[in-house]
Amino acid sequence: MKIIKRIDTWVEVLKKLPEVRYAGDLVLRQVVSEVKVEEGVVLGEKLGRVLIKYRKIADYGRGFAAPQIGEGKAVFVTFVDNRLQTFINPKIIERSEETNFYRELCLSSGIMAADTERPEWMVMEWTDVNGQRQKQKVDGFLARLYQHEEAHLRGKINLDEAMEGGIVFATFDPLKEQLRKTRG
Numbered sequence: 001m002k003i004i005k006r007i008d009t010w011v012e013v014l015k016k017l018p019e020v021r022y023a024g025d026l027v028l029r030q031v032v033s034e035v036k037v038e039e040g041v042v043l044g045e046k047l048g049r050v051l052i053k054y055r056k057i058a059d060y061g062r063g064f065a066a067p068q069i070g071e072g073k074a075v076f077v078t079f080v081d082n083r084l085q086t087f088i089n090p091k092i093i094e095r096s097e098e099t100n101f102y103r104e105l106c107l108s109s110g111i112m113a114a115d116t117e118r119p120e121w122m123v124m125e126w127t128d129v130n131g132q133r134q135k136q137k138v139d140g141f142l143a144r145l146y147q148h149e150e151a152h153l154r155g156k157i158n159l160d161e162a163m164e165g166g167i168v169f170a171t172f173d174p175l176k177e178q179l180r181k182t183r184g
Helices: 002-016 037-058 140-153
Strands: 063-065 075-080 083-095 099-105 112-119 121-127 133-139 162-169
Touching: 002 037, 037 063, 037 075, 037 083, 063 140, 075 140, 083 140, 099 140, 099 162, 112 140, 121 140, 133 140
Parallel strands: none
Antiparallel strands: 063 075, 075 083, 083 121, 099 112, 112 162, 121 133
């Protein structure tokens, strides 16, 4: 029955958020272009509105990248600790050798999830909405979220980065999913 609920939620998203792009759409396969700060701010606000609407429908969703609404631009937003944050022209500049595993949902993958392996920590640089360059080292779930969204800017979705045999119907509760040291 969990799959039926997931399908019902996805149908509601399809109806209420026509701007969202899904696996198979060519815009999700393109490497994006950098933007000026002003354009990034406007696009970040739009992404934030779509993400908040998505969260109201599905009760989950932590990030959204510009290609997911048909924009081939280097911008993504996250929703963490009840606040939106915009990342303009982000670049991952360092990654750990140590990795972890997680069954990732993606707002562009519909009812499918992908068990993916990613570095445990990473360092990212980006421009914030005030035009200031930022640099941050993050680990755990935040590192995974940033890497997932940054992958969209390189034309990749979670299904592309799944471990062999790791694509499944999303019948699990995404809010209970945990990072793992081994494949599960």
